[in-house]
Amino acid sequence: MRPAKRIGKLTTARVTAVTNDQGTNAKIVAAGTVPWRIKSGQLQVLLIHRPQYDDWSWPKGRLDPHETLPETAWRETKEEVGLRLTLGIPLGVIRYKTSNGNNRKEVWYWAARVIDQRPKPDANEVDETRWASVEEAKKLLTKKLDKKPLKVLAEAYEAHHLATIPFIVLRQAKAIPAESWTKDEVDRPLADSGYTQAKAVAKLLRGWAPTRIVTSKYTRSLETIAPFVKKYGGAVRNKKWVNLRTVKAHPNFMAKRLRTEFKRHEPTLVCAQPSVTKRILKEIKSWVREDRHAVVNPKHVYTEKKSNLSPGSILVVHRATHLSGKIVSVERYEPYVN
Template identity: 40%
Template sequence: MNSDTPVADQTDHPGEPIAVVAAGAIPWRIVNGHLEVLLIHRPRYDDFSWPKGKLDAGETVPECAVREVREEIGLQAGLGIPLPPIHYHVNAGLKVVHYWAVKVNGAPLRPDGKEVDSVMWCTPDRAAKYLSNPSDIEPLEYLEKAYVRGELDTWPLVLIRHAKAKPRSSWTKAEGDRPLAATGQRQAAAVRRLLEAWWPQRVVTSPWLRCVATIAPYAKASGAKVKLSEALTEHHHQRSPKKTAAAVEALFDKQVPIAVCTHRPALPTALKQLGRHMLPELRALLPTSDPFLSPGEVIVCQVARGAERKIVSVEQIRPFDD
């Protein structure tokens, strides 16, 4: 997935252009050992659905999902596992809505009153009966199956390739001091906005300037704890890929939302290490050819909570490119 508007849907409506792109989430919680999901009621349509809305100019699909959840029900929460998108026709043409699961940890919900006048927690079975759009049942069923498998309660691990740096050919000083280009500085601002969809509490980065400058806007805005790791630099990776792999493996230790920023030459090692924690069908989604990720692009892995260090979803997302 990236920030570009999809050109056509190749699933239920093969070849038909997508006219409207929207995003949202299914909020969920566990009460007395039972799964509950949150339905919203929209007075304008007198219907029950999930929090969602159309993309604003200059934002990615994940950013849209987080914003819509915040605006419609007053919940500021990071995205969990991606859910199947739905497709249906509106006056403008074919509409696609991308969904994520969002865990609600007792935070108060404040419906905005205009778009949403009430909310209702209920079991998935009851929610399916209330939903006004039958298409909304598919992501609900996926969420419930993930819960049964123990793959709904997750934390995000985000792999970032640093933003575009000044060319090596025009830089005569130490390689670790090579800064971001002007384009890279704009990408770093876009990375900040994108990372706010998952709110990693910790950031581990190569200490080289172009990596630090890539995550600096997010770290400053979020207050995330930043750790510098020499094992993530190009030079250390060239000398000892095993230490780079060990640094990636250590990201699993605390089981908290975390982001890691490194260089293109280190990406194959990082991706291979992450792949060790995935089933083959997920591993097949990882990029396999150089350059693996574009400058500023991210891989988002959702890791199931528990001792197994099991990655249960993979997304590849490019920040909005102006």
């Protein structure tokens, strides 16, 4: 358990059409997923049975030291049911008091699609898993509160918001000060704290597993994504439109290329310098504003108060695959750094 003040920094914002999660001050915080699939044209969800409690629930668990909420949800799903899943849209937060009534607990949930994987219970905490329809799951779930994320998931499915592709904007980690660097600006590397941030953000990014990674040619941007690429893979592409000089000289070109990347049908990460990520956020905000039927507010992407990401932080935008890439979820996270 960690102090509430530190936990509150773990999630800055997490918004969908029906949820709006703005951090937490609970003493006990956990995270998990509702795994789902489409079988014979029907939506199914994966429940787990825990022999210790003799209940049917979802894969979940408390935060480990040095973890963020998305990392916990990803890890617990892998440990309890043996599934390496990517996180989809947020499904809200369950809040309740512990059995002794002294502490408030929160469980943060994400949807997680299962394709061509079979669950393997860990045998310690989980002795059985079961695929069920939404109606069957309502009857199986032991706790009434566990029906809340199921309801959000079912509504998202009906609205075609459930099947999504993540698009991630990453602000490069902290670089050494420009005034202390005498060589070519392109070669200015990360500071020691920046390397620490880069390692932490690699753990955070595995929750969405981007396979296409777009970055500038600057050393500090390449060093920011290096730990993730080394451990988890991904195709890295250096693009001129991400370079600050190109963005300043040809802002319309940057906007056009960003839109092209945004429309791709694969999880994509764009890593750039602070001023470039700020422009990217403003551009994405304009797309939301232009959407007459937008389900998220433009201010969830960019406001004057939160005009940019902090070093090593990410913005995750989920695009609905069945609604021509409509933005249905926006999330902001900082990597956990000691």
